[in-house]
Amino acid sequence: MKFLLSLCTLLITIASSQSQNIKILEKLTNLPVAGAVIFNDSKVTSTTSDIDGVVSLDMFSFEEVIYVEHLLYQTSSLKVSEIVNKTIFLTSKIEGLDEIVISASKFQQNKRDIPQKIISISAKSIAFSNPQTSADVLEGTGNVFIQKSQMGGGSPMIRGLSTNRLLITVDGVRMNNAIFRGGNLQNVISIDPFIIHNTEVTLGAGSVVYGSDALGGVMSFYTQKPQLSSSDSLYFKGNAVARYASANKEKTGHIDVNFGLKKWAFLTSVSFTDFDNLRMGSYGPIDYIRPEYVQTVNGSDVVVPNENPLVQVPTGYDQINFLQKVHYEPRENWTFDLGLYYTTTSDYARYDRLIRYKGDNLRSAVWNYGPQRWFMGNLQVTKLSSNSNLYDKIQATVAYQNFQESRMDRDFNKPDKNIREEAVDALSANLDLEKQLGARTELFYGLEYIYNKVTSTGIEEDVVTGILVPTISRYPNGSDWQSVAAYSSLKFKPNPKFVLQTGIRYNQVIVNADFTENNVYLNLPYSTTKINTGAFTGTAGVNWNPNEMLGLKLNASSAFRAPNIDDIGKVFDSEPGSVVVPNDNLKPEYAYGLEFGVKLNFENSVILDMATYYTFLDHTLVRRDFTLNGDSEIVYDGQLSNVQAIQNAAESRIYGFEVRMLVKVTDALKLKSHYNIIGGKEQDDAGETTPLRHAAPQFGATHLVWQKDKLQLDAFANYNSELSNNQLAPSEQEKGYMYALDANGKPYSPSWYTLNLRTQYQFNAAVSLTASLENITDQRYRPYSSGISAAGRNLIIALKYTL
Incomplete structure (x- = not known):
C-alpha cells in the first residue's frame, strides 16, 4: 500500500511539474525573455516563450535534456527535472553580438552579416534612458547628434549630413515627404518613445533599399x-x-x-x-x-x-x-x-x-x-x-x-x-x-x-x-x-x-x-x-x-x-x-x-x-x-x-x-x-x-x-x-x-x-x-x-x- 501511495505521489508530482508553465528570465534583471526557443536533442520537439517569458514544457519528458536558445543570451541546457522554482535564468551575451536587424533588407538578418554599421537600441534600453521625445532616443544611440531650435524639436545629424539627407521610417514606411527641408526638422518627435519596440540606425547610405534622401543614414523605428x-x-x-x-x-x-x-x-x-x-x-x-x-x-x-x-x-x-x-x-x-x-x-x-x-x-x-x-x-x-x-x-x-x-x-x-x-x-x-x-x-x-x-x-x-x-x-x-x-x-x-x-x-x-x-x-x-x-x-x-x-x-x-x-x-x-x-x-x-x-x-x-x-x-x-x-x-x-x-x-x-x-x-x-x-x-x-x-x-x-x-x-x-x-x-x-x-x-x-x-x-x-x-x-x-x-x-x- 505504501508503495502504491508513493508511486501515485510521484506520478502526480511529475504530471504537475509538466502541466505547469515555467518562466524564462534574464539572470541579472529578472526581466522576462520573449522569443526564447526551447528544444530537445533531436530538435524535432520545440516551443517558444511568449512576451512574458512564459512557456509550457508539456511536450518534454521529465528526465529529458532541453536547450534554451536566444540570440541575445548564452544557450542553456538542463534536464526538465532540474528546473528550480519553475524558472530558467539566461545570461546575456555582451552587446548581443548575434543580434537580428531588419532595416538592412526589410527582412530579418544577422547583424554580423551586414557590411554597414547598424546601431540598435531596444525597448528595455529606451525605458531605462527615459527619453522625453524620440529625438532623445536617437541621441542615446551614441552616433546621432541632435540639434534643437526649440524644445518641441530635435533634428538629427549623422556623419555630417542632416534633415532631408537622412531618412526616417516607421514600421517600414518612410516618413520623409515632399516638403522635408534642408533646414532643421522636428518631425521625429511625432513618434511616441513609449511604444517603440526597437530602433535601428543605419550609418551611411541606404538608397538601394530606401531610395531618395537616404544619403547619410536611415533611422528605422519599429x-x-x-x-x-x-x-x-x-x-x-x-x-x-x-x-x-x-x-x-x-x-x-x-x-x-x-x-x-x-x-x-x-x-x-x-x-x-x-x-x-x-x-x-x-x-x-x-x-x-x-x-x-x-x-x-x-x-x-x-x-x-x-x-x-x-x-x-x-x-x-x-x-x-x-x-x-x-x-x-x-x-x-x-x-x-x-x-x-x-x-x-x-x-x-x-x-x-x-x-x-x-x-x-x-x-x-x-x-x-x-x-x-x-x-x-x-x-x-x-x-x-x-x-x-x-x-x-x-x-x-x-x-x-x-x-x-x-x-x-x-x-x-x-x-x-x-x-x-x-x-x-x-x-x-x-x-x-x-x-x-x-x-x-x-x-x-x-x-x-x-x-x-x-x-x-x-x-x-x-x-x-x-x-x-x-x-x-x-x-x-x-x-x-x-x-x-x-x-x-x-x-x-x-x-x-x-x-x-x-x-x-x-x-x-x-x-x-x-x-x-x-x-x-x-x-x-x-x-x-x-x-x-x-x-x-x-x-x-x-x-x-x-x-x-x-x-x-x-x-x-x-x-x-x-x-x-x-x-x-x-x-x-x-x-x-x-x-x-x-x-x-x-x-x-x-x-x-x-x-x-x-x-x-x-x-x-x-x-x-x-x-x-x-x-x-x-x-x-x-x-x-x-x-x-x-x-x-x-x-x-x-x-x-x-x-x-x-x-x-x-x-x-x-x-x-x-x-x-x-x-x-x-x-x-x-x-x-x-x-x-x-x-x-x-x-x-x-x-x-x-x-x-x-x-x-x-x-x-x-x-x-x-x-x-x-x-x-x-x-x-x-x-x-x-x-x-x-x-x-x-x-x-x-x-x-x-x-x-x-x-x-x-x-x-x-x-x-x-x-x-x-x-x-x-x-x-x-x-x-x-x-x-x-x-x-x-x-x-x-x-x-x-x-x-x-x-x-x-x-x-x-x-x-x-x-
Missing part, C-alpha cells in the same frame, strides 16, 4: 506589435507610466493595453505630455541667458524683464500620441497587420527666432509653429514561408499619411501677422521579397511607389482690425511629388566567416509645381515647372569574421536625393534680410561613400568597434544668392530682402572616425564608451572652400553600468568639443544670436560636458521605478547649431505599473 494568446484563454497585458521632470516641469502619462486571442490581437496606446518653459544651467556662457521677452498687453507689445533669466520663455508645449494596432494570423507564417497612428502638438514657439534683436530691441513679438499633426494608416501583409519559385518570404505594405504644419509670425509692435499653413497627403506602396537561391545565396528585391500632394496657403492678418487678406504661400499650392523604383540585393555567404552583399536600385522621380497663385506676388518668369529625373544607385560590401576575436567590414555605396517641392518651390525668410525664392533648374545630388570597420572581441570581456568613412557629395543643393527677373532684392513681408534660392552650387567632402568600447569588468559591472570625430568641407562653383554646416563637433559619452538582481545603476558623462568661429560654416557665423561670443566678439560653439546618474529598480514583476539626475553640476550649454540651451540640473522620475 513599434510594439500586438501579442497573440498562446492558449485558448484571453491574453491581456497593460502598462501605465507616470513621469515628472524638474527642468521643464514635464508631466507625462502613458497607458497601453494588449488583448490577444488565438488568431487576433489588439494593441492600444495613448500618451500625453505637458512641458513648461525649460530652465537652463547656472554655470556657462552669459550669452545664453534670457533677460527679457515680449508680452502683448491690452493689444500692445511690451518688453518685460524675465524674473528668472535662466528660464527660456516661451518654450513650453504639450503633445498627445495615439496608436491602434490589429494583428491577424489566420495560419502559421501568414500575418496581417493594421496600424493607425496619430499625434498632435499644441502651438509652440520657435525659440531661436524669438531671441533675435533688431538694434537694441527684440525683433519678433510672435513666432510660433502651429500644431504639428501626423496621421498614418498602414496595412502590412507578410508571408514568411512559401514554395514559390519567385520568393520564400513576401511582404506587401500600403500606407496613407497626412502631415500638417503651420507658421505664425509678427514683428514687434507691427499689426500684420503672417500665417502660413501646409499639408501633405502621402500614399505609398511597397512590395519586398526574399528568395533563397541556394545554400549560400539569398536574393532580396522589391518595388516601391510614392505619391505626395502638397497644399499650401498664406494669410496676412491685421491683429488690430481682424482683417484677413491672402498672401504668398510657402509652397506652390497643389504641387505633387512622385517616385517609382525597383531594387535588388544579393547576399552571398560561402562560409560562416565571410559575407558579400551587393545591390542596385533604379529610381524615377517626377515633380510638378504650379506657381500661378504665387505669381501674383513673385512675378516669376514661369508659371509651372516639372522635374523628371532618374537615378541608379548601388552598394557592395563584405563582412569577414576570420575568428571570434576579429571582424572586418568594407562597404562602398552610392546614393542620391532628388529635388523635392521644398527645394524647387519654397518661399521663406531664411534669415533677417534674406528671402528664398523658387528655382526650376535643379538636378539630383549624389553621394559616393566608402566605409571600413574593425571589431575586436577579446573573449567577450573587451570589445572595440571602430569605423572610418569618407563621403563625396556631388551637385550639392545649397542656398546661395540669386536673381529674380534680374533683381537681387525684393520686398517680402514688408521688408526689402536679399534674393536667394536653392541651387546645385557646391560639392562636399565628409570624413570621420567612430569608436565604441565595451569592457565587462564583472558579470554585473560594465564600462561603455563611444566617441565620434567628424570633419567636412564644402566647395562652391567659384572654388571657395568653407566648413560643412552639419558637421557636428567631436562628441561622445562614457557610461559605467552596474546591474544586479532588481537594481540597475548608470553613472555617465556626455561631452562635446569646441568649434571656433573659423570652424563654423558662413551661415552659422551669421547667427550670432544663437552662439556664445569669443574674446573677439565673434560667434563660436564652446565645449561642454555633463555628469549624470541614472537608476532603475524593479520592485516586482508589476512595479518599477526609474530615476535620473542629469547635468548634476548644472552646466549651461547649447549643443552646436541649436537655438535653445539644454536643460540645467534635471531630476526625472518615472513610475511604471504592468498588469
Whole structure:
C-alpha cells in the first residue's frame, strides 16, 4: 500500500511539474525573455516563450535534456527535472553580438552579416534612458547628434549630413515627404518613445533599399506589435507610466493595453505630455541667458524683464500620441497587420527666432509653429514561408499619411501677422521579397511607389482690425511629388566567416509645381515647372569574421536625393534680410561613400568597434544668392530682402572616425564608451572652400553600468568639443544670436560636458521605478547649431505599473 501511495505521489508530482508553465528570465534583471526557443536533442520537439517569458514544457519528458536558445543570451541546457522554482535564468551575451536587424533588407538578418554599421537600441534600453521625445532616443544611440531650435524639436545629424539627407521610417514606411527641408526638422518627435519596440540606425547610405534622401543614414523605428494568446484563454497585458521632470516641469502619462486571442490581437496606446518653459544651467556662457521677452498687453507689445533669466520663455508645449494596432494570423507564417497612428502638438514657439534683436530691441513679438499633426494608416501583409519559385518570404505594405504644419509670425509692435499653413497627403506602396537561391545565396528585391500632394496657403492678418487678406504661400499650392523604383540585393555567404552583399536600385522621380497663385506676388518668369529625373544607385560590401576575436567590414555605396517641392518651390525668410525664392533648374545630388570597420572581441570581456568613412557629395543643393527677373532684392513681408534660392552650387567632402568600447569588468559591472570625430568641407562653383554646416563637433559619452538582481545603476558623462568661429560654416557665423561670443566678439560653439546618474529598480514583476539626475553640476550649454540651451540640473522620475 505504501508503495502504491508513493508511486501515485510521484506520478502526480511529475504530471504537475509538466502541466505547469515555467518562466524564462534574464539572470541579472529578472526581466522576462520573449522569443526564447526551447528544444530537445533531436530538435524535432520545440516551443517558444511568449512576451512574458512564459512557456509550457508539456511536450518534454521529465528526465529529458532541453536547450534554451536566444540570440541575445548564452544557450542553456538542463534536464526538465532540474528546473528550480519553475524558472530558467539566461545570461546575456555582451552587446548581443548575434543580434537580428531588419532595416538592412526589410527582412530579418544577422547583424554580423551586414557590411554597414547598424546601431540598435531596444525597448528595455529606451525605458531605462527615459527619453522625453524620440529625438532623445536617437541621441542615446551614441552616433546621432541632435540639434534643437526649440524644445518641441530635435533634428538629427549623422556623419555630417542632416534633415532631408537622412531618412526616417516607421514600421517600414518612410516618413520623409515632399516638403522635408534642408533646414532643421522636428518631425521625429511625432513618434511616441513609449511604444517603440526597437530602433535601428543605419550609418551611411541606404538608397538601394530606401531610395531618395537616404544619403547619410536611415533611422528605422519599429513599434510594439500586438501579442497573440498562446492558449485558448484571453491574453491581456497593460502598462501605465507616470513621469515628472524638474527642468521643464514635464508631466507625462502613458497607458497601453494588449488583448490577444488565438488568431487576433489588439494593441492600444495613448500618451500625453505637458512641458513648461525649460530652465537652463547656472554655470556657462552669459550669452545664453534670457533677460527679457515680449508680452502683448491690452493689444500692445511690451518688453518685460524675465524674473528668472535662466528660464527660456516661451518654450513650453504639450503633445498627445495615439496608436491602434490589429494583428491577424489566420495560419502559421501568414500575418496581417493594421496600424493607425496619430499625434498632435499644441502651438509652440520657435525659440531661436524669438531671441533675435533688431538694434537694441527684440525683433519678433510672435513666432510660433502651429500644431504639428501626423496621421498614418498602414496595412502590412507578410508571408514568411512559401514554395514559390519567385520568393520564400513576401511582404506587401500600403500606407496613407497626412502631415500638417503651420507658421505664425509678427514683428514687434507691427499689426500684420503672417500665417502660413501646409499639408501633405502621402500614399505609398511597397512590395519586398526574399528568395533563397541556394545554400549560400539569398536574393532580396522589391518595388516601391510614392505619391505626395502638397497644399499650401498664406494669410496676412491685421491683429488690430481682424482683417484677413491672402498672401504668398510657402509652397506652390497643389504641387505633387512622385517616385517609382525597383531594387535588388544579393547576399552571398560561402562560409560562416565571410559575407558579400551587393545591390542596385533604379529610381524615377517626377515633380510638378504650379506657381500661378504665387505669381501674383513673385512675378516669376514661369508659371509651372516639372522635374523628371532618374537615378541608379548601388552598394557592395563584405563582412569577414576570420575568428571570434576579429571582424572586418568594407562597404562602398552610392546614393542620391532628388529635388523635392521644398527645394524647387519654397518661399521663406531664411534669415533677417534674406528671402528664398523658387528655382526650376535643379538636378539630383549624389553621394559616393566608402566605409571600413574593425571589431575586436577579446573573449567577450573587451570589445572595440571602430569605423572610418569618407563621403563625396556631388551637385550639392545649397542656398546661395540669386536673381529674380534680374533683381537681387525684393520686398517680402514688408521688408526689402536679399534674393536667394536653392541651387546645385557646391560639392562636399565628409570624413570621420567612430569608436565604441565595451569592457565587462564583472558579470554585473560594465564600462561603455563611444566617441565620434567628424570633419567636412564644402566647395562652391567659384572654388571657395568653407566648413560643412552639419558637421557636428567631436562628441561622445562614457557610461559605467552596474546591474544586479532588481537594481540597475548608470553613472555617465556626455561631452562635446569646441568649434571656433573659423570652424563654423558662413551661415552659422551669421547667427550670432544663437552662439556664445569669443574674446573677439565673434560667434563660436564652446565645449561642454555633463555628469549624470541614472537608476532603475524593479520592485516586482508589476512595479518599477526609474530615476535620473542629469547635468548634476548644472552646466549651461547649447549643443552646436541649436537655438535653445539644454536643460540645467534635471531630476526625472518615472513610475511604471504592468498588469
